[in-house]
Amino acid sequence: MFVKKFEAETLEQGLKKIRQELGPNALILGTQKKKNGLLGKGFIEITVAAEKKPETPKNDIDEQTLARLFPHRKTNEVEKKAEAQSKPVVKKVSGSFSRYIDIEDEPHRASAKPTNKNRYELEFLRLGISQQASKELGNRLLCDFPEGLSDPQSVENKKGKLLLNQMRTLNPSHLLDRKAWTVIGTAGSGKTTSLVKLALYLRQVNKPAFLSTLDSRKVVSAVEMSQYSRMLKIPLKKMEETATPGIQLIDTPSIRLDSEQSNWGLVKKLEANRPAVFLSLEATLRLPEMMRIVELAQTLFSIEAILLTKMDLVTQTGFIYDLLNQTKLPICAVSQSQSFKDSIHFPDATGLSQLILRRGASV
Numbered sequence: 001m002f003v004k005k006f007e008a009e010t011l012e013q014g015l016k017k018i019r020q021e022l023g024p025n026a027l028i029l030g031t032q033k034k035k036n037g038l039l040g041k042g043f044i045e046i047t048v049a050a051e052k053k054p055e056t057p058k059n060d061i062d063e064q065t066l067a068r069l070f071p072h073r074k075t076n077e078v079e080k081k082a083e084a085q086s087k088p089v090v091k092k093v094s095g096s097f098s099r100y101i102d103i104e105d106e107p108h109r110a111s112a113k114p115t116n117k118n119r120y121e122l123e124f125l126r127l128g129i130s131q132q133a134s135k136e137l138g139n140r141l142l143c144d145f146p147e148g149l150s151d152p153q154s155v156e157n158k159k160g161k162l163l164l165n166q167m168r169t170l171n172p173s174h175l176l177d178r179k180a181w182t183v184i185g186t187a188g189s190g191k192t193t194s195l196v197k198l199a200l201y202l203r204q205v206n207k208p209a210f211l212s213t214l215d216s217r218k219v220v221s222a223v224e225m226s227q228y229s230r231m232l233k234i235p236l237k238k239m240e241e242t243a244t245p246g247i248q249l250i251d252t253p254s255i256r257l258d259s260e261q262s263n264w265g266l267v268k269k270l271e272a273n274r275p276a277v278f279l280s281l282e283a284t285l286r287l288p289e290m291m292r293i294v295e296l297a298q299t300l301f302s303i304e305a306i307l308l309t310k311m312d313l314v315t316q317t318g319f320i321y322d323l324l325n326q327t328k329l330p331i332c333a334v335s336q337s338q339s340f341k342d343s344i345h346f347p348d349a350t351g352l353s354q355l356i357l358r359r360g361a362s363v
Contacts, residue, residue: 003029006046014046022050123159127356128316130287133325137162160353166321167349168330170305175332176207178276182250183307184266185280186257186293190309194280194335195249196228197344203232208246210235214253214269225251239273250275257296267300278307278332283314287322294327305332312336317356 004022008014011031018026029047036043120141124134137159141149145158175181181198185191195211202209211234213225229236239250250273256262270277279297281290297303306327308320311334324331331352336343347355 003047003049006048007043008046009041009043011044011046014044018046018048022048026050120155124318126316127358128318129356130322133322156357160350160357163321163353163356164349166324167352168324169347169349169352170330170332171348172201172332172346175276175304176205176247178247180248180250180273180275181278182252182270182275183278183280184252184255184297184301187254189254189280189282190335190337191254191280192224192251194278194307194309194333194344195251196232197335199228199232199234199249201344202247202249203234209249210237210246211249211251212237212239213251214239214266239269248273248275255293255297255300257292260296260300263300270301276304277301278305279303279329280307280309281323283308283311283317283319283334287319290319290323291326294329303329305330307332308334310335310337312338317358320352320356
């Protein structure tokens, strides 16, 4: 322990001097008032203890003064110091060199390399799956398959298995026993085109069918259906002619989203025939718009399944996962916006999961 005495005119000045020399941790052992002789001025003597003796600060060398007194140093020492100031300061520690870095100049940056969880979440997000669902799928991928994630092909297969758990499809063979089918949807959703594609499918499986229409809002509806009837060589019948053999394919007017009351006429007509009702949804719509249409349709009709149209116009198919997760409805078919030939498909659960991963060759 180091002990030293300080003298000052006042106690405050002494304490200030102690802090400057020994720091704030110095221990005061005692104070005493003294005088310089009988008539001398009084002062305070403070006895202080510290853990160690303070180092004597080195005086800075005045290079300009040295250069003036010793001209031969001018071109050597001054230039050397200027050169040293322009270089980064280094300190040798245990045989290696490290540069002093100002935190303000080079702030610490978080690693840009994502964790496994973040990487898998991003992969699901890139498919078009919602953020919350992608987070859940990423966590499940790590929890359900803790091993075998180093192989990219193995990861893709495991992602397909996770998606497969949510896939719900409707086998078209179950619909062949129904007496009537209809496709409902909003304007421009491709419901009439989808109905014609279903008629082509029935002809391919040698199942008799005929067309009917409830669309009285459009003047050209009857003419349009007559043209389809001639093109497909499928008869066009009135709704009342239910005794006609074969499956009845009913074309309907567009459902309106402004109010439920505007669709009551269509609801009553379909209740009399009780067809299998498919909901036509445009794949190019945003998920909230799809959900709005689904919720309205389910309040009015008994929806059998969803028929996705215009699939060839979308680049991210992950919305299918969120659609199935939120609606609890199966998907019956997916359709393209191109020609009628080979443009509608009935995928099973595996095919639908492969479609989301964009490995489906047909769509």
